Amino acid sequence: MNNEKKRILVVDDEPSITRLLKLNLEQTGDYLVQTENSSKAALAAAGEFRPDLILLDVMMPDMNGGELAATFQASPVTKAVPIVFLTAAVTKEEVRVRRGLVGGLPFLAKPVNLHEVVGCLERHLGIPQSSALGSR
Amino acid sequence: MNTTFVVEDPSRARQALKDVEQRYARLLASVTDYVYTVTVAQGRAVTTSHGPGCEAVTGYTSAEFDADPFLWYRMICSEDRPVVTTQAERVLKGEVPPPLEHRIIHKDGRLCWIRNTPVPHKDESGRPIAYDGLVSDITERKRAELALRQSQERLALVIEGSSDGVWDWDLVSKEVYFSTRWKSMLGYADHEVDDHFSAWERLVHPDDRERAQARLGAYLSGQTSTYELEHRLRHKDGSYRWILARGVALRDPAGKPVRMAGSHVDLTARKQAEEQLTQAYAELSQHEAALKSALQELQTANEELQATQLQLIQAAKLESVGTLAAGVAHEVKNPLQTILMGLDYLAHNLPGGNDNLTLVLTDMRDAVNRANAIIRELLQLSGPRDFALKVEDLNSLVERSLWLIHSEIVASRITMVCKLDAELPRVRLDRSKMEQVFINLFINALQAMSQGGVLTVATRHGRFGEDRNLTGPAFAQFKPGDPVVMAEVQDTGGGIPEADLPKIFDPFFTTKPAGVGTGLGLSVVKKIMDLHGGAIDIRNNPLGGVLVTLILKAEPEKKL
Numbered sequence: 001m002n003n004e005k006k007r008i009l010v011v012d013d014e015p016s017i018t019r020l021l022k023l024n025l026e027q028t029g030d031y032l033v034q035t036e037n038s039s040k041a042a043l044a045a046a047g048e049f050r051p052d053l054i055l056l057d058v059m060m061p062d063m064n065g066g067e068l069a070a071t072f073q074a075s076p077v078t079k080a081v082p083i084v085f086l087t088a089a090v091t092k093e094e095v096r097v098r099r100g101l102v103g104g105l106p107f108l109a110k111p112v113n114l115h116e117v118v119g120c121l122e123r124h125l126g127i128p129q130s131s132a133l134g135s136r
Numbered sequence: 137m138n139t140t141f142v143v144e145d146p147s148r149a150r151q152a153l154k155d156v157e158q159r160y161a162r163l164l165a166s167v168t169d170y171v172y173t174v175t176v177a178q179g180r181a182v183t184t185s186h187g188p189g190c191e192a193v194t195g196y197t198s199a200e201f202d203a204d205p206f207l208w209y210r211m212i213c214s215e216d217r218p219v220v221t222t223q224a225e226r227v228l229k230g231e232v233p234p235p236l237e238h239r240i241i242h243k244d245g246r247l248c249w250i251r252n253t254p255v256p257h258k259d260e261s262g263r264p265i266a267y268d269g270l271v272s273d274i275t276e277r278k279r280a281e282l283a284l285r286q287s288q289e290r291l292a293l294v295i296e297g298s299s300d301g302v303w304d305w306d307l308v309s310k311e312v313y314f315s316t317r318w319k320s321m322l323g324y325a326d327h328e329v330d331d332h333f334s335a336w337e338r339l340v341h342p343d344d345r346e347r348a349q350a351r352l353g354a355y356l357s358g359q360t361s362t363y364e365l366e367h368r369l370r371h372k373d374g375s376y377r378w379i380l381a382r383g384v385a386l387r388d389p390a391g392k393p394v395r396m397a398g399s400h401v402d403l404t405a406r407k408q409a410e411e412q413l414t415q416a417y418a419e420l421s422q423h424e425a426a427l428k429s430a431l432q433e434l435q436t437a438n439e440e441l442q443a444t445q446l447q448l449i450q451a452a453k454l455e456s457v458g459t460l461a462a463g464v465a466h467e468v469k470n471p472l473q474t475i476l477m478g479l480d481y482l483a484h485n486l487p488g489g490n491d492n493l494t495l496v497l498t499d500m501r502d503a504v505n506r507a508n509a510i511i512r513e514l515l516q517l518s519g520p521r522d523f524a525l526k527v528e529d530l531n532s533l534v535e536r537s538l539w540l541i542h543s544e545i546v547a548s549r550i551t552m553v554c555k556l557d558a559e560l561p562r563v564r565l566d567r568s569k570m571e572q573v574f575i576n577l578f579i580n581a582l583q584a585m586s587q588g589g590v591l592t593v594a595t596r597h598g599r600f601g602e603d604r605n606l607t608g609p610a611f612a613q614f615k616p617g618d619p620v621v622m623a624e625v626q627d628t629g630g631g632i633p634e635a636d637l638p639k640i641f642d643p644f645f646t647t648k649p650a651g652v653g654t655g656l657g658l659s660v661v662k663k664i665m666d667l668h669g670g671a672i673d674i675r676n677n678p679l680g681g682v683l684v685t686l687i688l689k690a691e692p693e694k695k696l
Binding site: 014017020024059088111112 | 465472476478481485504508
């Protein structure tokens with residue numbers, strides 16, 4: 001386990017989802033999570049928070065996740081930051097068939113449990129996959 | 137010397153007298169002529185004496201004429217008196233007028249016709265001194281003349297009125313009278329047709345000649361009792377007219393025909409009308425046949441239309457559910473996500489060692505997964521997402537599907553019967569989707585045989601249309617003769633109530649107990665079959681259980 005916690009920016013318009021993701025991820029002790037519920041706020045936060053990975057919902061009212069991702073990739077501050085989409089817009093089958101990539105970007109299909117989220121984060125943060133987590 | 141006549145037998149003498157009187161009376165009765173004589177002096181009639189025959193002709197005796205010099209004048213019919221007077225005056229002048237026919241009133245009141253022929257006598261100087269007149273009773277002759285004239289007029293009138301042609305054939309001389317109308321019917325003027333039998337012969341149509349002669353011959357020889365002949369005669373303009381000839385023959389006492397006469401009726405218009413009628417009738421029959429077949433087609437089309445309408449309604453239902461599904465799916469997934477994440481957190485933070493707590497959390501997680509399963513299936517209805525067709529072997533797909541639910545089959549204590557066609561042609565399909573179809577059907581079959589039974593899975597190939605059961609609007613994508621591949625899943629359960637069969641593919645319709653299955657299975661199966669361009673048929677097997685037949689178009693064999 002790394003000493004330094006990985007910084008994750010979670011963007012979803014559903015506060016309950018962002019809240020629970022933060023609780024669950026921080027509980028593992030490996031992550032520091034910032035949550036935002038709008039694209040605008042997310043853009044602002046990214047510059048300050050300097051995340052190691054951005055977990056992004058696609059369907060958001062002000063700017064959809066795709067556009068937000070493009071904006072992140074265009075900005076010098078965040079262009080190197082890996083982005084993972086977490087969305088209800090695809091099915092698990094679709095994600096599986098495409099080996100976790102849709103349109104070239106990594107996807108997580110809702111609803112996911114913590115195990116799946118952590119596994120995906122570790123993959124994209126370059127962390128060796130750990131089996132440290134398990135639900136009781 | 138005295139001569140005395142001795143009458144030996146008085147009665148004989150009286151009889152003889154009677155005989156003579158009778159003879160005289162008969163003679164008198166047969167007299168039709170008599171002579172009168174008029175003496176003339178200085179151009180005027182002096183005396184007139186009427187011969188004895190006058191009684192027979194006029195009814196008056198000579199004595200009566202003698203007694204009344206003006207009797208003869210009064211006897212003349214008043215309208216004829218002027219001409220009679222004129223004739224007399226001319227004779228008195230010395231002329232020789234022609235005989236005069238005029239009327240007299242007989243003593244018994246009858247009107248009679250007489251012919252008066254005066255014959256003057258002159259002296260040496262040429263002066264008339266007397267004239268005789270021959271009076272002849274021509275009443276009968278006049279009557280006959282009148283009758284004849286009336287008859288002729290009637291005939292002419294009839295001929296004219298009937299507008300038919302008339303012919304009158306003298307069989308001896310071969311001369312024929314053709315009425316003007318007979319000739320004009322054929323476009324000829326009177327002088328353009330000879331009054332000879334050969335004229336008719338020449339005009340007869342070559343194809344009708346034999347028949348015409350036969351018919352005529354048969355009648356004349358007495359073989360037939362009537363003469364009627366429909367034949368064609370050449371019109372002056374070169375065309376042929378249809379003529380109906382009818383006639384009757386006059387025979388001599390030996391039975392030999394000597395004269396024949398009859399009529400000609402122009403049938404051309406009638407024949408044309410007949411032909412038009414026949415044609416019209418034929419056309420009508422054709423139209424009737426065409427109408428009948430069109431009606432049949434219409435009825436069939438109507439039935440197909442109704443069936444298609446039902447299908448469309450069903451498809452629309454599916455479609456609306458599908459559209460709804462996409463929206464709902466998304467909206468539901470987020471709350472599910474929250475719950476799942478919440479469960480993870482609770483699992484991590486609630487005190488351990490509590491079995492009930494663990495059970496509750498597990499139940500909640502299962503519930504979320506179930507809800508997610510429904511969402512997934514709902515999304516299947518909304519569109520062909522990642523649908524990829526590849527040429528595959530259906531048998532291997534069936535076997536793999538069975539293997540995937542192997543544990544369920546074993547647990548169910550069902551007997552499996554597998555009859556896979558070794559020569560099954562390949563088909564184009566999306567593997568994962570078709571696996572879903574088979575798994576769905578197998579699970580349904582297992583659930584229908586909760587008390588045990590036999591699950592039969594078979595594949596076969598053939599040509600579409602061979603199986604009479606598999607026809608109708610649901611199979612519209614197939615043409616008779618198309619090479620097809622069929623898969624059958626047969627169970628020995630209780631079957632589906634007939635009333636429910638039409639709803640079987642409706643979303644959320646289920647015959648399973650509550651909580652078992654989502655009710656979406658068959659809707660999704662049908663959707664997948666539609667996407668494959670195939671068809672599915674579900675019916676109760678008369679021997680029990682349900683038979684599901686899947687039909688797919690076979691891939692054409694690649695020739696090496």
